[in-house]
Amino acid sequence: xxxxxFDLLMWARGPGFDIALVIFLGGIxxxxxxxxxxxxxxxxxxxxxxxxxxxxxxIFSRSFPRPGLVKFAPITYVGGYIFHMGFFVAxxxxxxxxxxxxxxxxxSWPNAGRVIIESATALAVLALIALIYSRMTDPVRKALTTxxxxxxxxxxxxxxxxxxVAVNKLFGxxxxxxxxxxxxxxxxxxAFPFTKLMHAVTFVMARYYNGSxxxxxxxxx
Amino acid sequence: xxxxxERGLNALREQIDAPVASFFTSCxxxxxxxxxxxxxxxxxxxxxTPIKKLDLMRRVWSREFTLLGRIGxxxxxTKPVTDDDLKAWEPLVYDSCTMCGRxxxxxxxxxxxxxxxxxxxxxxxxxxxxxxxxxxxxxxxxDLGSPMGELxxxxxxxxxxxxxxxxxxxxxxxxxVDYMVILSAQExxxxxxxxxxxxxxxKKAGITWTISNDAFEATNVGIQLGNRxxxxxxxxxxxxxxxxxxxxxxxxxxxxxxxxxxxxEGPNLIGRPYNFEVIHIIELLDKLxxxxxxxxxxxxxxxLTFHDPCQINRRGGINDExxxxxxxxxxxxxxxxxxxxxxxxxxxGGGVGAxxxxxxxxxxxxxxxxxxxxxxxxxxxxxxxAYCHHTLxxxxxxFNMDQEVLGLTELVAEYLDDDA
Numbered sequence: 001x002x003x004x005x006f007d008l009l010m011w012a013r014g015p016g017f018d019i020a021l022v023i024f025l026g027g028i029x030x031x032x033x034x035x036x037x038x039x040x041x042x043x044x045x046x047x048x049x050x051x052x053x054x055x056x057x058x059i060f061s062r063s064f065p066r067p068g069l070v071k072f073a074p075i076t077y078v079g080g081y082i083f084h085m086g087f088f089v090a091x092x093x094x095x096x097x098x099x100x101x102x103x104x105x106x107x108s109w110p111n112a113g114r115v116i117i118e119s120a121t122a123l124a125v126l127a128l129i130a131l132i133y134s135r136m137t138d139p140v141r142k143a144l145t146t147x148x149x150x151x152x153x154x155x156x157x158x159x160x161x162x163x164x165v166a167v168n169k170l171f172g173x174x175x176x177x178x179x180x181x182x183x184x185x186x187x188x189x190x191a192f193p194f195t196k197l198m199h200a201v202t203f204v205m206a207r208y209y210n211g212s213x214x215x216x217x218x219x220x221x
Numbered sequence: 222x223x224x225x226x227e228r229g230l231n232a233l234r235e236q237i238d239a240p241v242a243s244f245f246t247s248c249x250x251x252x253x254x255x256x257x258x259x260x261x262x263x264x265x266x267x268x269x270t271p272i273k274k275l276d277l278m279r280r281v282w283s284r285e286f287t288l289l290g291r292i293g294x295x296x297x298x299t300k301p302v303t304d305d306d307l308k309a310w311e312p313l314v315y316d317s318c319t320m321c322g323r324x325x326x327x328x329x330x331x332x333x334x335x336x337x338x339x340x341x342x343x344x345x346x347x348x349x350x351x352x353x354x355x356x357x358x359x360x361x362x363x364d365l366g367s368p369m370g371e372l373x374x375x376x377x378x379x380x381x382x383x384x385x386x387x388x389x390x391x392x393x394x395x396x397x398v399d400y401m402v403i404l405s406a407q408e409x410x411x412x413x414x415x416x417x418x419x420x421x422x423x424k425k426a427g428i429t430w431t432i433s434n435d436a437f438e439a440t441n442v443g444i445q446l447g448n449r450x451x452x453x454x455x456x457x458x459x460x461x462x463x464x465x466x467x468x469x470x471x472x473x474x475x476x477x478x479x480x481x482x483x484x485x486e487g488p489n490l491i492g493r494p495y496n497f498e499v500i501h502i503i504e505l506l507d508k509l510x511x512x513x514x515x516x517x518x519x520x521x522x523x524x525l526t527f528h529d530p531c532q533i534n535r536r537g538g539i540n541d542e543x544x545x546x547x548x549x550x551x552x553x554x555x556x557x558x559x560x561x562x563x564x565x566x567x568x569x570g571g572g573v574g575a576x577x578x579x580x581x582x583x584x585x586x587x588x589x590x591x592x593x594x595x596x597x598x599x600x601x602x603x604x605x606x607a608y609c610h611h612t613l614x615x616x617x618x619x620f621n622m623d624q625e626v627l628g629l630t631e632l633v634a635e636y637l638d639d640d641a
Contacts, residue, residue: 062329140270
């Protein structure tokens with residue numbers, strides 16, 4: 001029996017996923033080690049505040065914008081929030097995704113309904129389009145944008161779009177569309193350690209350092 | 222490759238540590254740092270986006286400190302940083318950044334961009350691409366004791382004047398006293414009243430103090446220029462003098478980067494903690510207030526607002542202290558928008574004030590500060606940094622604004638309760 005869609009799906013779910021996972025995890029470890037081995041000199045100025053506590057606090061508090069700034073870059077702020085939240089709702093609360101986690105780690109959590117998942121997906125994709133538009137038109141964003149920025153936006157959007165197509169059987173062979181969806185996820189995983197997608201890991205370090213530097217001085221962060 | 226370029230790149234490489242690598246790895250080029258930057262906001266020119274100012278340091282990091290970058294470099298896919306690049310970046314790193322620290326507080330991934338500018342200046346100056354005024358100031362400070370040159374005669378004259386006015390003795394080089402006072406050149410040259418003010422306050426509070434002839438200058442052009450050797454030498458002078466006199470502490474004066482240099486960078490520059498404490502004059506006054514040793518009588522009735530110096534508040538952690546003192550001696554204290562941690566810079570910090578080439582940009586940047594002031598329409602502006610004071614005096618005049626600028630220490634001294 002010759003069923004290329006089925007074969008591709010099996011490859012994507014099996015060896016394809018394993019390869020992607022190894023690159024994803026190995027790459028992240030490499031990049032994090034690359035950072036940590038550079039070290040950080042001990043600060044000898046007597047602390048006024050609490051560097052460790054404020055470092056940890058800043059990991060969370062920096063998720064919220066400073067008052068009054070949103071209006072100066074509304075697409076970046078609002079688009080950024082909607083994309084991140086939409087992406088993670090679709091990724092973490094779609095029943096078949098939870099089933100994968102349950103299979104692998106034996107843990108599960110309640111899933112969200114179809115309306116929520118599909119709205120989150122659609123909103124995240126719209127937000128991505130707005131972010132791409134802002135990169136192409138806004139002078140500050142335009143001046144900073146490189147190929148990497150468009151690549152990560154597209155790589156982040158493809159799993160959302162292909163997932164939506166596969167689930168709703170919008171077009172194409174359902175098995176093929178599911179295989180394509182999984183492959184786009186794998187592309188995202190492979191690119192992750194070597195692109196700006198790494199921020200999703202290293203932001204924790206950056207925010208901690210920022211908070212601890214400011215916190216040592218008793219200054220806000 | 223020229224020797225100076227190699228020296229600059231080496232200085233830059235030395236500055237790249239785990240925080241820097243985590244910052245560059247985390248940057249998603251969102252550009253939100255631009256919205257926090259006084260120079261971008263005043264001009265809307267995208268080249269002033271803070272992360273853009275760090276691009277050469279990012280390239281060095283990427284090419285030499287990441288595996289993929291090293292491979293890319295070997296394959297010739299990325300270009301090494303050249304002397305022309307550094308030259309082109311000089312106005313971005315020095316003229317359009319006061320190291321005010323606002324970008325550091327808004328970056329969503331938490332990048333301390335200001336600290337990276339400080340680091341990048343190490344490479345720039347080592348490569349010979351720093352403003353001539355800062356290099357000149359460093360030479361004068363090193364050779365003559367102050368960025369303004371030889372200030373001993375002026376200091377002695379001002380001290381004499383303060384003694385005559387207050388009737389309180391001020392002794393030089395007196396060992397074993399509580400504090401050694403250091404001053405910013407700007408105070409000696411332009412705002413010497415602070416001497417008499419401190420004299421009166423300390424006498425009432427029972428504090429003994431002295432000024433060292435060996436190290437009375439608090440400013441440190443080394444941290445503006447970005448030269449650790451200069452910065453270390455200047456910090457070491459103060460440390461040696463203070464330890465020789467055996468004082469309990471050194472009082473950092475109303476000067477932003479002086480506080481940053483001695484209190485926060487200093488121990489790291491000389492490689493050890495001090496044998497004395499460093500306290501900012503406003504921290505000390507607030508402590509005296511809390512201990513009941515600073516008593517005032519009456520209040521200023523003018524409409525007063527407060528300008529937070531970046532290096533003392535946002536980058537220094539002194540935010541509530543001046544406000545408690547303001548409330549003690551004023552009855553009509555109004556805060557501007559963004560007051561406190563997110564206050565707008567006067568535009569003169571980080572060496573920008575000394576940099577002639579940056580004058581137009583500095584005046585353009587004042588727009589943000591001006592908006593803050595115009596909205597509350599104060600009679601006078603109080604601050605706790607002599608250089609902010611100096612910059613504000615100049616730009617207010619330039620813009621035909623008639624507000625007076627006051628130093629907080631002098632303001633407090635004015636209302637000192639003589640009977641207490």
